[in-house]
Amino acid sequence: EVQLVQSGAEVKKPGESLKISCEGSGYSFAIYWIGWVRQMPGKGLEWMAIIYPRDSDTRYSPSFQGQVTISADKSINTAYLQWSSLTASDTATYYCARRSWGSWYFDLWGRGTLVTVSS
Amino acid sequence: QSALTQPASVSGSPGQSITISCTGTSSDVGSYNYVSWYQQHPGKAPKLMIFDVSSRPSGVSNRFSGSKSGNTASLTISGLQAEDEADYYCSSYTSTSTWVFGGGTKLTVL
Numbered sequence: 001e002v003q004l005v006q007s008g009a010e011v012k013k014p015g016e017s018l019k020i021s022c023e024g025s026g027y028s029f030a031i032y033w034i035g036w037v038r039q040m041p042g043k044g045l046e047w048m049a050i051i052y053p054r055d056s057d058t059r060y061s062p063s064f065q066g067q068v069t070i071s072a073d074k075s076i077n078t079a080y081l082q083w084s085s086l087t088a089s090d091t092a093t094y095y096c097a098r099r100s101w102g103s104w105y106f107d108l109w110g111r112g113t114l115v116t117v118s119s
Numbered sequence: 120q121s122a123l124t125q126p127a128s129v130s131g132s133p134g135q136s137i138t139i140s141c142t143g144t145s146s147d148v149g150s151y152n153y154v155s156w157y158q159q160h161p162g163k164a165p166k167l168m169i170f171d172v173s174s175r176p177s178g179v180s181n182r183f184s185g186s187k188s189g190n191t192a193s194l195t196i197s198g199l200q201a202e203d204e205a206d207y208y209c210s211s212y213t214s215t216s217t218w219v220f221g222g223g224t225k226l227t228v229l
Contacts, residue, residue, distance in 0.1 A: 035218070037165075037220075044122070044206075044208060044220065044221070044222045044223035045157070045159075045165065045208050045210075045220040045223065046122075046220060047210070047217065047218040047219055047220055050217070050218070059216050059217050060217070061120060061217055061219075062120050062215075063120065095164055095165070097165075100170070103153075103170065103171070104151070104153035104155075104170075104171070104212040104218075105153070105155035105167060105170040105171070105210070106155070106157075106165075106167065106210075107167050107170075107176065109164040109165055109166070110164065111164050112164055
Protein backbone atom coordinates (compact mmCIF):
# COMPACT_ATOMS: atom_id res chain seq x y z
CA GLU A 1 0.00 0.00 0.00
CA VAL A 2 1.26 3.47 -0.91
CA GLN A 3 1.28 5.52 2.27
CA LEU A 4 3.03 8.00 4.51
CA VAL A 5 3.18 6.98 8.15
CA GLN A 6 3.92 9.71 10.65
CA SER A 7 5.29 9.36 14.15
CA GLY A 8 3.03 9.62 17.16
CA ALA A 9 1.82 12.57 19.18
CA GLU A 10 4.36 14.44 21.29
CA VAL A 11 4.07 16.51 24.46
CA LYS A 12 7.05 18.74 25.13
CA LYS A 13 8.08 21.62 27.33
CA PRO A 14 9.17 25.03 26.01
CA GLY A 15 12.85 25.04 25.14
CA GLU A 16 13.03 21.32 24.40
CA SER A 17 14.08 19.89 21.05
CA LEU A 18 12.01 17.57 18.90
CA LYS A 19 12.29 15.55 15.71
CA ILE A 20 9.19 14.00 14.13
CA SER A 21 9.20 11.58 11.24
CA CYS A 22 7.34 10.58 8.10
CA GLU A 23 8.02 7.17 6.57
CA GLY A 24 7.00 6.43 3.01
CA SER A 25 6.15 2.98 1.75
CA GLY A 26 4.83 1.35 -1.40
CA TYR A 27 6.66 3.68 -3.79
CA SER A 28 10.16 4.93 -4.68
CA PHE A 29 10.60 7.27 -1.75
CA ALA A 30 13.84 8.88 -2.90
CA ILE A 31 12.46 10.42 -6.09
CA TYR A 32 9.39 12.14 -4.69
CA TRP A 33 9.58 15.49 -2.89
CA ILE A 34 8.12 15.44 0.64
CA GLY A 35 6.53 18.60 2.02
CA TRP A 36 5.58 19.61 5.55
CA VAL A 37 2.41 21.51 6.46
CA ARG A 38 1.45 23.06 9.79
CA GLN A 39 -2.10 23.35 11.12
CA MET A 40 -2.43 25.22 14.38
CA PRO A 41 -5.49 24.38 16.51
CA GLY A 42 -8.64 25.55 14.78
CA LYS A 43 -6.65 27.22 12.01
CA GLY A 44 -5.79 26.68 8.37
CA LEU A 45 -3.02 24.90 6.54
CA GLU A 46 0.38 26.57 6.27
CA TRP A 47 3.05 25.34 3.88
CA MET A 48 6.38 25.05 5.66
CA ALA A 49 9.06 23.37 3.59
CA ILE A 50 9.86 20.60 1.14
CA ILE A 51 12.74 18.17 0.62
CA TYR A 52 13.91 15.90 -2.20
CA PRO A 53 15.15 12.76 -0.43
CA ARG A 54 17.42 11.68 -3.28
CA ASP A 55 19.84 14.59 -2.73
CA SER A 56 18.31 16.41 0.27
CA ASP A 57 17.62 19.54 -1.76
CA THR A 58 15.32 21.74 0.34
CA ARG A 59 13.05 24.75 0.04
CA TYR A 60 11.62 26.68 2.99
CA SER A 61 8.76 29.12 3.31
CA PRO A 62 10.17 32.48 4.47
CA SER A 63 7.85 32.18 7.49
CA PHE A 64 9.58 28.99 8.64
CA GLN A 65 13.16 29.50 7.44
CA GLY A 66 15.43 29.31 10.46
CA GLN A 67 12.61 28.12 12.72
CA VAL A 68 12.68 24.45 11.73
CA THR A 69 14.95 22.05 9.89
CA ILE A 70 13.87 19.33 7.51
CA SER A 71 15.95 16.34 6.52
CA ALA A 72 15.59 12.91 4.99
CA ASP A 73 17.25 9.50 5.12
CA LYS A 74 16.54 7.77 1.84
CA SER A 75 18.05 4.52 3.12
CA ILE A 76 15.11 4.11 5.47
CA ASN A 77 12.52 6.00 3.42
CA THR A 78 12.00 8.61 6.11
CA ALA A 79 11.72 12.39 6.21
CA TYR A 80 12.07 14.48 9.34
CA LEU A 81 10.98 17.81 10.75
CA GLN A 82 12.87 19.12 13.73
CA TRP A 83 13.01 21.95 16.21
CA SER A 84 15.97 22.93 18.38
CA SER A 85 13.96 24.92 20.90
CA LEU A 86 10.19 24.62 21.00
CA THR A 87 7.80 27.37 22.05
CA ALA A 88 4.10 27.26 22.84
CA SER A 89 3.35 28.65 19.39
CA ASP A 90 4.71 25.45 17.84
CA THR A 91 1.66 23.61 19.20
CA ALA A 92 -0.01 22.26 16.08
CA THR A 93 -0.64 19.23 13.92
CA TYR A 94 2.07 18.70 11.35
CA TYR A 95 1.36 16.86 8.13
CA CYS A 96 3.82 15.42 5.66
CA ALA A 97 2.68 15.19 2.06
CA ARG A 98 4.14 13.74 -1.12
CA ARG A 99 4.50 15.98 -4.12
CA SER A 100 3.20 14.15 -7.15
CA TRP A 101 6.09 13.20 -9.45
CA GLY A 102 6.83 15.92 -11.97
CA SER A 103 3.85 17.93 -10.78
CA TRP A 104 3.02 20.77 -8.46
CA TYR A 105 0.48 19.34 -6.06
CA PHE A 106 0.42 16.97 -3.11
CA ASP A 107 -1.28 13.68 -3.82
CA LEU A 108 -0.51 11.63 -0.72
CA TRP A 109 -0.77 12.83 2.87
CA GLY A 110 0.18 11.43 6.24
CA ARG A 111 -2.34 11.41 9.07
CA GLY A 112 -0.52 14.13 10.94
CA THR A 113 1.51 14.39 14.13
CA LEU A 114 0.08 16.47 16.97
CA VAL A 115 2.79 18.39 18.81
CA THR A 116 1.80 20.00 22.11
CA VAL A 117 4.20 22.39 23.80
CA SER A 118 3.23 23.30 27.34
CA SER A 119 4.95 24.02 30.61
CA GLN B 120 4.64 35.41 1.15
CA SER B 121 0.99 36.00 2.07
CA ALA B 122 -1.69 33.36 2.19
CA LEU B 123 -4.10 33.19 -0.72
CA THR B 124 -7.43 34.84 0.05
CA GLN B 125 -10.53 32.67 0.43
CA PRO B 126 -13.95 33.47 1.92
CA ALA B 127 -14.15 32.24 5.49
CA SER B 128 -17.41 30.43 4.88
CA VAL B 129 -19.94 29.49 2.24
CA SER B 130 -23.16 27.56 2.48
CA GLY B 131 -25.71 25.91 0.26
CA SER B 132 -28.63 23.52 0.33
CA PRO B 133 -28.44 19.95 -0.91
CA GLY B 134 -28.58 19.83 -4.68
CA GLN B 135 -27.44 23.41 -5.13
CA SER B 136 -24.08 24.61 -6.46
CA ILE B 137 -21.53 26.71 -4.66
CA THR B 138 -18.30 28.38 -5.71
CA ILE B 139 -15.28 29.13 -3.54
CA SER B 140 -12.85 31.77 -4.74
CA CYS B 141 -9.12 31.87 -4.15
CA THR B 142 -7.29 35.11 -4.89
CA GLY B 143 -3.54 35.34 -5.14
CA THR B 144 -1.04 37.50 -6.97
CA SER B 145 0.98 37.57 -10.16
CA SER B 146 3.68 35.68 -8.23
CA ASP B 147 1.55 32.62 -7.65
CA VAL B 148 -1.99 32.01 -8.97
CA GLY B 149 -1.60 34.50 -11.80
CA SER B 150 1.66 33.04 -13.10
CA TYR B 151 1.10 29.30 -12.95
CA ASN B 152 -1.61 26.81 -13.78
CA TYR B 153 -0.57 24.94 -10.66
CA VAL B 154 -3.53 25.63 -8.41
CA SER B 155 -4.81 22.71 -6.39
CA TRP B 156 -7.71 22.28 -3.99
CA TYR B 157 -7.92 20.14 -0.86
CA GLN B 158 -10.86 18.98 1.21
CA GLN B 159 -10.44 18.45 4.93
CA HIS B 160 -12.99 16.90 7.23
CA PRO B 161 -12.62 17.51 10.99
CA GLY B 162 -9.76 15.56 12.48
CA LYS B 163 -8.69 14.19 9.11
CA ALA B 164 -5.81 14.80 6.75
CA PRO B 165 -6.40 16.95 3.67
CA LYS B 166 -7.51 15.19 0.50
CA LEU B 167 -6.64 16.34 -3.02
CA MET B 168 -9.76 17.28 -5.00
CA ILE B 169 -8.46 19.34 -7.94
CA PHE B 170 -4.99 19.81 -9.39
CA ASP B 171 -3.51 21.95 -12.14
CA VAL B 172 -6.49 24.35 -11.89
CA SER B 173 -9.14 22.03 -13.28
CA SER B 174 -8.02 18.40 -13.29
CA ARG B 175 -9.64 15.80 -11.04
CA PRO B 176 -7.76 12.89 -9.49
CA SER B 177 -9.15 9.45 -10.07
CA GLY B 178 -11.97 8.75 -7.64
CA VAL B 179 -13.04 12.35 -7.09
CA SER B 180 -16.61 13.08 -8.09
CA ASN B 181 -17.20 15.07 -11.27
CA ARG B 182 -19.39 17.34 -9.15
CA PHE B 183 -16.12 19.08 -8.27
CA SER B 184 -14.63 21.41 -10.86
CA GLY B 185 -12.02 24.13 -10.96
CA SER B 186 -11.21 27.18 -13.03
CA LYS B 187 -8.97 30.23 -13.05
CA SER B 188 -9.08 33.76 -14.35
CA GLY B 189 -6.13 36.07 -13.80
CA ASN B 190 -5.08 35.97 -10.16
CA THR B 191 -8.24 34.22 -8.97
CA ALA B 192 -8.99 30.52 -9.00
CA SER B 193 -12.34 28.98 -8.18
CA LEU B 194 -13.71 25.66 -6.97
CA THR B 195 -17.29 24.81 -7.85
CA ILE B 196 -19.23 22.00 -6.24
CA SER B 197 -22.46 21.12 -7.96
CA GLY B 198 -25.29 18.96 -6.63
CA LEU B 199 -24.25 19.60 -3.03
CA GLN B 200 -24.37 16.60 -0.76
CA ALA B 201 -24.18 16.36 3.02
CA GLU B 202 -20.76 14.69 2.83
CA ASP B 203 -19.34 17.74 1.04
CA GLU B 204 -19.52 19.67 4.31
CA ALA B 205 -15.85 20.27 5.14
CA ASP B 206 -13.08 22.83 5.00
CA TYR B 207 -11.60 23.57 1.58
CA TYR B 208 -8.14 24.96 0.89
CA CYS B 209 -6.62 26.21 -2.32
CA SER B 210 -2.89 26.06 -2.92
CA SER B 211 -0.56 27.44 -5.56
CA TYR B 212 3.04 27.00 -6.60
CA THR B 213 4.92 30.28 -6.38
CA SER B 214 7.71 32.16 -8.13
CA THR B 215 10.09 31.40 -5.24
CA SER B 216 9.76 27.63 -5.85
CA THR B 217 7.61 27.21 -2.78
CA TRP B 218 3.91 26.70 -2.22
CA VAL B 219 1.25 28.76 -0.48
CA PHE B 220 -2.18 27.81 0.86
CA GLY B 221 -5.34 29.82 1.15
CA GLY B 222 -6.79 30.60 4.55
CA GLY B 223 -9.48 27.98 4.09
CA THR B 224 -13.25 28.05 3.55
CA LYS B 225 -15.77 26.26 5.72
CA LEU B 226 -18.56 24.79 3.61
CA THR B 227 -21.87 24.25 5.39
CA VAL B 228 -24.56 22.16 3.73
CA LEU B 229 -27.83 23.49 5.09
